[in-house]
Amino acid sequence: MTREITEKVDLNQLSTEALKERLLETVEGRDAEPLNQKVLFYKQELEPLFTELSRRNPFPQAEDQLPLMPGVWLMVWSTIPYQDIFQDEFTTSPIKFS
Numbered sequence: 001m002t003r004e005i006t007e008k009v010d011l012n013q014l015s016t017e018a019l020k021e022r023l024l025e026t027v028e029g030r031d032a033e034p035l036n037q038k039v040l041f042y043k044q045e046l047e048p049l050f051t052e053l054s055r056r057n058p059f060p061q062a063e064d065q066l067p068l069m070p071g072v073w074l075m076v077w078s079t080i081p082y083q084d085i086f087q088d089e090f091t092t093s094p095i096k097f098s
Contacts, residue, residue: 011052019056023049 011019026045030038059065 011048016053016056019049019053023053 009022014022023046026049030041033041054060059068
């Protein structure tokens, strides 16, 4: 059962916090679905939310976000099933140690 939230509400009218809450509510309890349903769900429901949140991001470049993050963050290889969806937008590289 897909809850079609993006067609009913103009995402431009919602606050950023409301978008984040909507995102969390939308994905709750969907872990057990097959991968093909998750991909379809991403394309139909989550992509518009991610696009709107990305548009509002005051630091669109990941490098600009580093001073905001406490501690040390290292890029690691992803095992997340959604990585294939973003293959054109992101690149991954192995961690290099001196």
